[in-house]
Amino acid sequence: MSTTPLLETRSLSFRFGKRPILHDVNLLVEPGSIYGFLGPNGAGKSTTMRLLLGLLRPAAGSVHLFGHNLAQHRVALLNRVGALIENPSLYDHLTGRENVEATRRLRGVAASRTAEVLALVGLSDNAHRPAREYSLGMRQRLGLAIALLSDPDLLLLDEPTNGLDPNGIIEMRELLRELREQHGKTIVVSSHLIGEIEKVATHVGVIQLGSLVFQGSLRELQQLQTGRARLVLETASADTCRNLLPRLLTDAVATAPGTLWLQWVSNQHTAEVAAALVAAGQPLYGLRLEQPSLEDTFLHLTEAKPELVK
Numbered sequence: 001m002s003t004t005p006l007l008e009t010r011s012l013s014f015r016f017g018k019r020p021i022l023h024d025v026n027l028l029v030e031p032g033s034i035y036g037f038l039g040p041n042g043a044g045k046s047t048t049m050r051l052l053l054g055l056l057r058p059a060a061g062s063v064h065l066f067g068h069n070l071a072q073h074r075v076a077l078l079n080r081v082g083a084l085i086e087n088p089s090l091y092d093h094l095t096g097r098e099n100v101e102a103t104r105r106l107r108g109v110a111a112s113r114t115a116e117v118l119a120l121v122g123l124s125d126n127a128h129r130p131a132r133e134y135s136l137g138m139r140q141r142l143g144l145a146i147a148l149l150s151d152p153d154l155l156l157l158d159e160p161t162n163g164l165d166p167n168g169i170i171e172m173r174e175l176l177r178e179l180r181e182q183h184g185k186t187i188v189v190s191s192h193l194i195g196e197i198e199k200v201a202t203h204v205g206v207i208q209l210g211s212l213v214f215q216g217s218l219r220e221l222q223q224l225q226t227g228r229a230r231l232v233l234e235t236a237s238a239d240t241c242r243n244l245l246p247r248l249l250t251d252a253v254a255t256a257p258g259t260l261w262l263q264w265v266s267n268q269h270t271a272e273v274a275a276a277l278v279a280a281g282q283p284l285y286g287l288r289l290e291q292p293s294l295e296d297t298f299l300h301l302t303e304a305k306p307e308l309v310k
């Protein structure tokens with residue numbers, strides 16, 4: 001069964017003046033997902049978010065929200081989107097509740113929503129305090145409350161945990177999970193930290209130098225990580241082993257006179273390599289599996305050329 005993506009970009013490109021910033025970006029966000037939009041600083045995440053919100057105009061390509069072209073139905077489509085772009089602009093002298101109220105009136109949203117959104121982000125008990133007394137985490141949650149006023153189907157959050165302490169990061173993560181699981185929101189959340197995204201995202205897009213270098217489910221990213229596992233083999237002479245076992249060791253790389261690295265395939269293959277070495281009369285001093293971390297895989301992706309996009 002195929003569903004219409006909630007958000008899609010088609011060959012989206014952007015330039016600042018003559019400088020190309022985004023190249024042919026094809027994002028695909030399924031309804032009900034938390035899409036982690038990952039990339040190092042300067043990769044183009046904020047620019048993409050601004051294009052998704054119609055705040056910048058593409059040099060080429062298009063943005064589609066809920067199956068419709070943003071350029072043609074801007075107001076109607078953006079009514080269904082809530083956004084938090086970096087730090088929310090708040091009135092520091094007003095209370096949390098008054099900050100929400102100010103936007104609620106402006107947008108003509110029902111009065112009952114103020115208490116609802118404050119409760120949703122866990123700020124009911126602090127709603128009477130002026131925003132200047134709020135921690136950064138509370139400010140982010142207040143910004144999110146304001147973004148939730150019109151009960152949007154899609155939330156676009158640009159680095160919402162930037163600068164938060166570990167507690168604030170956990171609270172934000174739990175809030176995103178709750179918004180998806182209990183309120184059916186689809187969320188796009190950008191970050192430069194894979195460690196944060198892997199804990200909350202169902203899908204991941206990785207951007208590097210303005211190009212999407214990976215897009216898929218978190219599971220597919222983890223599979224890519226497993227595929228990068230390698231066997232490290234310690235023996236007396238790497239060259240002798242390679243000569244004796246050309247079929248098994250053609251692609252092995254000698255990193256030291258007695259050390260070979262080869263791509264990990266399966267447990268069976270590992271056992272076959274070990275048995276073959278011993279049968280060939282070669283000493284086996286060590287055999288270990290090295291699994292790169294997801295962080296390594298992310299770094300690998302963001303160092304690689306953009307050929308991995310599906």
Ligand SMILES: Nc1ncnc2c1ncn2[C@@H]1O[C@H](COP(=O)(O)OP(=O)(O)OP(=O)(O)O)[C@@H](O)[C@H]1O
Binds near residue numbers: 016
């Ligand atoms: N107003 C601007 N004029 C010219 N270049 C810009 C402007 N804003 C951003 N850029 C450039 O566009 C590129 C992408 O920036 P962008 O802010 O989208 O990246 P990012 O992935 O969000 O990174 P960060 O997390 O550091 O904001 C960068 O090279 C940046 O220098």
